[in-house]
Amino acid sequence: MGAGAGSRRGQIFLRTLLFLLLAGLPAWGQLRYAVPEELEHGAFVANLGEDLGLDVSTLSARRFRIVSRAGARQHLEVNLENGILFVNERIDREEVCEAGGTCLLHLQLLVESPLELYRVEVEVLDINDHAPTFPWQEYVLEVAESAVLGARFPLESAQDPDVGTNSVHTYRLSPNGFFSLEVQTRSDASKFAELVLERALDREQQRVHRVLLTALDGGVPERSGTAHILVTVLDANDNVPAFDQPSYGVSLPEDAPAGTLVIQLNATDLDEGPNGEIEYSFSGHAPPRVRELFHVEPRSGQVLLKGRLDYERASIHELYVQAKDRGPSAVAVHCRVLVHLLDVNDNAPEVTLTSVSTPVLEDAPPGTVIAVISVLDRDSGDNGRVSCEVGPNVPFELRSSFRNYYTLVTTQALDREAVPEYNVSITARDMGSPALLTRSTLTIPVSDVNDNAPRFLQPSYSVYVMENNAPGASICSVSALDPDCQQNAYLSYSIADGHIHGMPVGTYVSINSDSGHMYALRSLDYEQIRSFQIQVQAQDAGFPPLSANVTVHIFVLDQNDNAPVIVSPMPRNGSVATELVPRSARPGYLVGTVSAVDADAGLNSRLSYQLLQATDFTLFSVAPDTGELRTLRSFLEQDASRQQLVVQVRDGGQPALSATVSLLLSVVETMPQTLSDFSEFSLPPEVSSSSPLTLYLLVSLGSISFTFLLAILILTAIRCRGERRSRQADSCSPPRCHCCPGSRPSSDGLKTSNLTAQPPAGTTAATCLDVPAGGPPGYCYKVCLGPESAQSDFMFLKPCSPPRNNEKDPGKRSRPDQHLQVSKEVT
Numbered sequence: 001m002g003a004g005a006g007s008r009r010g011q012i013f014l015r016t017l018l019f020l021l022l023a024g025l026p027a028w029g030q031l032r033y034a035v036p037e038e039l040e041h042g043a044f045v046a047n048l049g050e051d052l053g054l055d056v057s058t059l060s061a062r063r064f065r066i067v068s069r070a071g072a073r074q075h076l077e078v079n080l081e082n083g084i085l086f087v088n089e090r091i092d093r094e095e096v097c098e099a100g101g102t103c104l105l106h107l108q109l110l111v112e113s114p115l116e117l118y119r120v121e122v123e124v125l126d127i128n129d130h131a132p133t134f135p136w137q138e139y140v141l142e143v144a145e146s147a148v149l150g151a152r153f154p155l156e157s158a159q160d161p162d163v164g165t166n167s168v169h170t171y172r173l174s175p176n177g178f179f180s181l182e183v184q185t186r187s188d189a190s191k192f193a194e195l196v197l198e199r200a201l202d203r204e205q206q207r208v209h210r211v212l213l214t215a216l217d218g219g220v221p222e223r224s225g226t227a228h229i230l231v232t233v234l235d236a237n238d239n240v241p242a243f244d245q246p247s248y249g250v251s252l253p254e255d256a257p258a259g260t261l262v263i264q265l266n267a268t269d270l271d272e273g274p275n276g277e278i279e280y281s282f283s284g285h286a287p288p289r290v291r292e293l294f295h296v297e298p299r300s301g302q303v304l305l306k307g308r309l310d311y312e313r314a315s316i317h318e319l320y321v322q323a324k325d326r327g328p329s330a331v332a333v334h335c336r337v338l339v340h341l342l343d344v345n346d347n348a349p350e351v352t353l354t355s356v357s358t359p360v361l362e363d364a365p366p367g368t369v370i371a372v373i374s375v376l377d378r379d380s381g382d383n384g385r386v387s388c389e390v391g392p393n394v395p396f397e398l399r400s401s402f403r404n405y406y407t408l409v410t411t412q413a414l415d416r417e418a419v420p421e422y423n424v425s426i427t428a429r430d431m432g433s434p435a436l437l438t439r440s441t442l443t444i445p446v447s448d449v450n451d452n453a454p455r456f457l458q459p460s461y462s463v464y465v466m467e468n469n470a471p472g473a474s475i476c477s478v479s480a481l482d483p484d485c486q487q488n489a490y491l492s493y494s495i496a497d498g499h500i501h502g503m504p505v506g507t508y509v510s511i512n513s514d515s516g517h518m519y520a521l522r523s524l525d526y527e528q529i530r531s532f533q534i535q536v537q538a539q540d541a542g543f544p545p546l547s548a549n550v551t552v553h554i555f556v557l558d559q560n561d562n563a564p565v566i567v568s569p570m571p572r573n574g575s576v577a578t579e580l581v582p583r584s585a586r587p588g589y590l591v592g593t594v595s596a597v598d599a600d601a602g603l604n605s606r607l608s609y610q611l612l613q614a615t616d617f618t619l620f621s622v623a624p625d626t627g628e629l630r631t632l633r634s635f636l637e638q639d640a641s642r643q644q645l646v647v648q649v650r651d652g653g654q655p656a657l658s659a660t661v662s663l664l665l666s667v668v669e670t671m672p673q674t675l676s677d678f679s680e681f682s683l684p685p686e687v688s689s690s691s692p693l694t695l696y697l698l699v700s701l702g703s704i705s706f707t708f709l710l711a712i713l714i715l716t717a718i719r720c721r722g723e724r725r726s727r728q729a730d731s732c733s734p735p736r737c738h739c740c741p742g743s744r745p746s747s748d749g750l751k752t753s754n755l756t757a758q759p760p761a762g763t764t765a766a767t768c769l770d771v772p773a774g775g776p777p778g779y780c781y782k783v784c785l786g787p788e789s790a791q792s793d794f795m796f797l798k799p800c801s802p803p804r805n806n807e808k809d810p811g812k813r814s815r816p817d818q819h820l821q822v823s824k825e826v827t
Helices: 002-023 288-293 691-727
Strands: 030-036 044-047 065-067 076-079 084-087 104-111 116-125 138-144 152-154 168-173 179-185 191-197 208-217 224-234 247-253 261-264 278-282 294-296 302-305 316-325 333-342 350-356 369-376 386-390 396-402 405-410 421-430 437-447 460-466 474-477 491-495 509-511 517-520 531-540 547-557 565-568 577-582 590-593 595-597 607-614 620-622 628-631 642-651 658-668 750-754 765-772 793-797 819-826
Touching: 030 044, 065 076, 076 104, 116 396, 168 179, 168 191, 179 208, 191 208, 247 261, 261 333, 278 294, 288 294, 288 316, 294 316, 350 421, 350 437, 369 386, 369 396, 386 396, 396 421, 460 474, 491 509, 565 658, 577 590, 607 620, 620 642
Parallel strands: 030 116, 138 224, 247 333, 460 547, 577 658
Antiparallel strands: 044 084, 065 104, 076 084, 104 116, 152 191, 168 208, 179 191, 208 224, 261 302, 278 316, 294 302, 316 333, 350 369, 369 405, 386 421, 396 405, 421 437, 474 517, 491 531, 509 517, 531 547, 565 595, 590 628, 607 642, 620 628, 642 658, 750 793, 765 819
16 A cells, blocks of 8 residues: 555656646746645745746845735745745645635745746645545445336445545445446536346345445545445335436525525325325435535425525535435435526625835835735626726826736825825725725835935024123024935034134134034124124035035124223323413414224214313313314413313213323413424324223334434444545545535435334334445345334435445455344334
8 A cells, every 4th residue: 555655646746747847837927836735844846946037045135925815824835045835734635625626726926126926826636635435334225125127226425525536436336146236427427326136126035135335436546435235125115206307407696595495396206105205305425515505395395595605615516415205115316406606796805915115215216116916806707807096196006917916106206395105095996786895095104315405594694793792602593404304304513614814713603513503702802803704504414415505694793892092192201291372372272182093883983072170161172073172262361371181082882981181281472393292193093992002102113213213323423434444534525425423414315204014913023224334335224113113204325425446455345245234123
């Protein structure tokens, strides 16, 4: 038996290989294989990786898998390491396919990146794993002793779940002297046996006959089942019931309610009395499913619907009904009833999301596959034909790849900032009447891409900061928005590189990179810088990062932090400024003008003058706008000859700042030629910013003038002495020498020039004189003034006489590059 089983499995394996070679080629996008049932776990079925042309090394990364319905048993599985399709669990063909015929397993194979779908059919081949069985192990057959020779008695058929040659092939009867066996074939190719009477029965001689009926299938190895037949010889009941026809066919809608009449059977018996009364029942080998669905009335012969039909489970039911009279030696006759079910549109389509690739990037190109959708309708015909569509106003569409398989793809570019998420309604509708539909909603979130640059809330910012602000104080805040989300919307702020008055912009202001708050790093001075602008950049954290710039204009507001500075009159040597006034001055006589400057601007620099103290307020007045000091009346004899005045200069700021100057006016009879303290003296604005600076300037100018005059005297003395020695004379001729003491210089021998020197800040200013050493009487003077010098008087000396060419000692000739330098540093 073991050797036979091995030989049988070998033949099946060869048949399987042959079928794989013939059916393994893809036809219309699908493969077909065959595999015997009852194989162990891990048994080889096919090499899908090779047959589908897939790279085996990428199967795991591309998530190669079999797609099945939820709850369905996974009989087959794919090995992702080698692409081999193998048996995952034992396959029982009789369990998988209840109905006879070809048993197919439909597989849907899915592989991603890119998304591809394959269909594979695997035929489950039947093996002879079931033996024929009879409904009963012992069967009683009552035969009248009057039965004629050749009388036929149908026997119960054996059932074999296998199909084809593995089903019931023939019957055998154990040897006996009264009966023989004939095997008949029905229209559906099934076999049944009839017992044929070969020898007349005699109840008085033998009341019971025992025979053994054996049913054999056609499989290899051959399997069999037996039943004992007990033939009881009865008195004559020589007529058996007869049906109108041996086979009936009826159609019934699958939604017929319980109690529906399926068919009215009618059998007749020519006997009378109990021998002619017929009872109907199912044959002994009627399967349990038939007994659950149908019921036979014993007396009337009506076949009634008992359970709920389902066309999708079985479209046809075969009923075997027997009729037997109630007489002795009753013989049962059989008929077949085929119940064809009519499909009713009672199953709505089923929508299954096989694979979903979400979220989808907003820059995904049109045609990107979002999901694979399978639609199944268990009905048949038009009731099972399904159309699928998506809801309106969404950038998606369905494309059919295989029958009842769709891919959901994008139709246009997405924009997460406009629609961050889509709820796509998928409607599956069959073609039945009335049509049934199923709606399923798929939520598709859109993933953000850094496609939006930051945008500032204002095109530019204007900030007004009061001068003398505290370092580190917040001056303003800039803000930008980015429509993107998460990391792509995280903004950081920075200040672009630049310079403000030669200094890096980072030394003036800083910005908080997270909040955009800007801070002043130093105290601003309106008198030094009145406005400046910076570029602020907002950059997101996306990849690649996007940025935007905005200009921030910062205006420094003036504060009344500078008091007026008296420019004129200036007291001499720290004493009170003095002025002479003629006693003959008339009313309105201009004594002088008090001048002041204020480094502030606007109202803070608007100055007003007033007489704060006076020896006699009736004698003098000060113009409030110009500072002109004039007499109010003529002098009287009793008026004091010395008048003490205090003039106050006040600016227009809040609070107002002021400065005062004390004046001593002497009333004289005649005006001498003296320098007045009210002499015009103006300073540039940058010098007159503060009283100490003016003092430093005056000291510097005095030092420079003194040094310059001293140098001129020394050079003049040296020059005159050199000429006396060369001429060997005791004195110079006044007409020929304009450099000697006491000589009168010509009008072109002395010139005055005003120079303004502005060396770079931080350098040491020096006053330098370059004089030729003993050469021709040409003088070269080099003057370097400090930054506080506004004006300086410089004297150029021309030569007194033309150079002589008859000097005998060439060594005493002056060289152009020999100079005498006298310098004095002023810091």
